[in-house]
Amino acid sequence: MEPFRFHLFVCTQQKPEGVPSCPASGSFAVLDALDREAQARGLDNDLQLTTCGCMGLCDEGPVMVVYPAGVWYRRVQPSDVSEIVGTHLRDGKPVDRLVWNDASAMKAMSAEHRDKFRAAMAARDKAGTLPDRLDQMIRGYMPSRCILTALELDVFTAVGDGGDAEQIGTRIHANARAVGMLLNALVSLGLLSKSGDDYKNTPESARFFVQGSKDNQRNGLLHTANIWHRWSTLTDAVRTGTRVPTDLHSEDRDGATEWTRHFIAGMQRHAKDRAPLVVKTLGTAGVRRILDLGGGSGAYSIAFAKAGPDVQCEILDIPEVVPLTAEYVSQAGVSAQVTLRAGDMLQDDFGSGYDIIMLNAICHMFSEDQNRDIFRRARQALAPNGRLAVQDFILNPDKTGPQHAALFSLNMLVNTDAGASYSESEYTHWMKAAGFTEVSRIQLPGPSGLIVGMTK
Ligand SMILES: C[S@@+](CC[C@H](N)C(=O)[O-])C[C@H]1O[C@@H](n2cnc3c(N)ncnc32)[C@H](O)[C@@H]1O
Numbered sequence: 364m365e366p367f368r369f370h371l372f373v374c375t376q377q378k379p380e381g382v383p384s385c386p387a388s389g390s391f392a393v394l395d396a397l398d399r400e401a402q403a404r405g406l407d408n409d410l411q412l413t414t415c416g417c418m419g420l421c422d423e424g425p426v427m428v429v430y431p432a433g434v435w436y437r438r439v440q441p442s443d444v445s446e447i448v449g450t451h452l453r454d455g456k457p458v459d460r461l462v463w464n465d466a467s468a469m470k471a472m473s474a475e476h477r478d479k480f481r482a483a484m485a486a487r488d489k490a491g492t493l494p495d496r497l498d499q500m501i502r503g504y505m506p507s508r509c510i511l512t513a514l515e516l517d518v519f520t521a522v523g524d525g526g527d528a529e530q531i532g533t534r535i536h537a538n539a540r541a542v543g544m545l546l547n548a549l550v551s552l553g554l555l556s557k558s559g560d561d562y563k564n565t566p567e568s569a570r571f572f573v574q575g576s577k578d579n580q581r582n583g584l585l586h587t588a589n590i591w592h593r594w595s596t597l598t599d600a601v602r603t604g605t606r607v608p609t610d611l612h613s614e615d616r617d618g619a620t621e622w623t624r625h626f627i628a629g630m631q632r633h634a635k636d637r638a639p640l641v642v643k644t645l646g647t648a649g650v651r652r653i654l655d656l657g658g659g660s661g662a663y664s665i666a667f668a669k670a671g672p673d674v675q676c677e678i679l680d681i682p683e684v685v686p687l688t689a690e691y692v693s694q695a696g697v698s699a700q701v702t703l704r705a706g707d708m709l710q711d712d713f714g715s716g717y718d719i720i721m722l723n724a725i726c727h728m729f730s731e732d733q734n735r736d737i738f739r740r741a742r743q744a745l746a747p748n749g750r751l752a753v754q755d756f757i758l759n760p761d762k763t764g765p766q767h768a769a770l771f772s773l774n775m776l777v778n779t780d781a782g783a784s785y786s787e788s789e790y791t792h793w794m795k796a797a798g799f800t801e802v803s804r805i806q807l808p809g810p811s812g813l814i815v816g817m818t819k
């Protein structure tokens with residue numbers, strides 16, 4: 364028996380610009396429309412909607428196949444979707460005007476495409492051409508830099524309800540010709556739309572990048588823009604083995620306070636979504652006192668305070684950050700449960716009697732010796748049956764993955780004196796050496812992992 368009444372395959376094979384493909388003919392818009400229409404008609408449980416690779420019929424795209432009957436559609440447009448869903452997927456009658464049932468022509472087209480593709484690959488290989496995959500990876504900085512510059516100049520806010528390059532250039536005090544080039548590139552990336560000479564924000568850009576929008580993430584994303592300048596020093600950092608002197612970098616150019624404000628906003632962007640999950644995993648039963656080392660925006664302490672009215676959290680962070688932490692804690696309305704301490708976790712006495720000590724996104728900033736010392740002092744500061752919770756990007760044993768953790772290690776190379784990503788076995792080893800028992804890794808969704816050790 365089939366698990367679904369219908370299984371849809373929509374081709375979304377990306378190809379180089381200028382080469383005919385289903386995405387170039389609008390297959391992603393078709394996919395979105397199918398999903399929306401199926402939901403609207405209450406057909407979600409009858410359909411499995413999946414994407415697929417090239418079927419060699421690219422000139423006739425977007426191509427879509429509906430199983431179990433094997434009905435092929437070609438040149439499907441979002442405007443056809445309502446009819447396909449209503450007539451075919453609800454009432455069981457294929458939409459004849461879009462059905463493609465000339466099997467021999469399809470087979471011939473597909474075979475011709477396959478043979479041409481193989482010949483082109485062989486010719487490129489013979490000529491020693493760099494594979495597209497590598498080329499794209501190498502040029503990956505272009506879209507990234509384009510968006511970061513737009514964020515730095517607050518272009519999306521300046522676009523507002525619309526305007527031409529000259530008007531937008533005036534609003535951001537920048538050169539109109541260059542602004543026009545940037546705006547066109549943003550249109551090509553799908554972050555703006557253009558009609559005549561006028562540019563507008565897409566719904567996504569208006570939501571996430573424009574000041575005054577509820578979900579505006581620009582402040583946090585400016586941290587990524589700041590980090591860009593650090594990454595430009597990677598070559599020298601690899602040569603010397605540590606970050607290169609700070610006088611070359613953005614915090615000196617822009618001022619430390621701005622840099623730190625964006626840094627903490629960047630941390631909060633991820634932490635606020637993740638914190639409730641971590642709190643649920645660790646639980647609040649029997650938890651009275653928590654020490655949040657390097658608490659930053661306070662997202663984790665805030666989530667604990669909200670989950671348990673009897674929980675008291677103490678955040679230790681550097682003096683420059685604590686006033687920012689205070690703003691987040693006060694906005695969350697939990698100042699009575701979350702206290703703040705300005706200090707240095709590498710030097711200061713932690714205190715005693717805590718039920719949980721948290722190290723969220725902290726250990727990667729420090730060297731092995733510094734982490735071992737923090738773990739040892741945390742062990743002493745915990746009450747019996749207390750827990751040390753370390754959350755970080757955790758590497759596989761051979762340190763080559765997951766990719767995010769491996770790349771993040773370099774982020775620490777360019778940003779810190781001796782930081783890095785570490786593996787589960789390193790964290791486990793350090794915790795056991797510090798006297799923790801029952802050290803275990805708890806699998807959580809998302810890029811970072813959680814390792815917890817207990818005191819007896
Ligand atoms: C990567 S952020 C993590 C923030 C927070 N734990 C989170 O997950 O969102 C690192 C935090 O550690 C703080 N920090 C760095 N060095 C510190 C030190 N020596 N003592 C105390 N806090 C420190 C930073 O100011 C920052 O708030």
Ligand code: FES
Binds near residue numbers: 417424
């Ligand atoms: S790209 Fe869709 S069939 Fe080739």
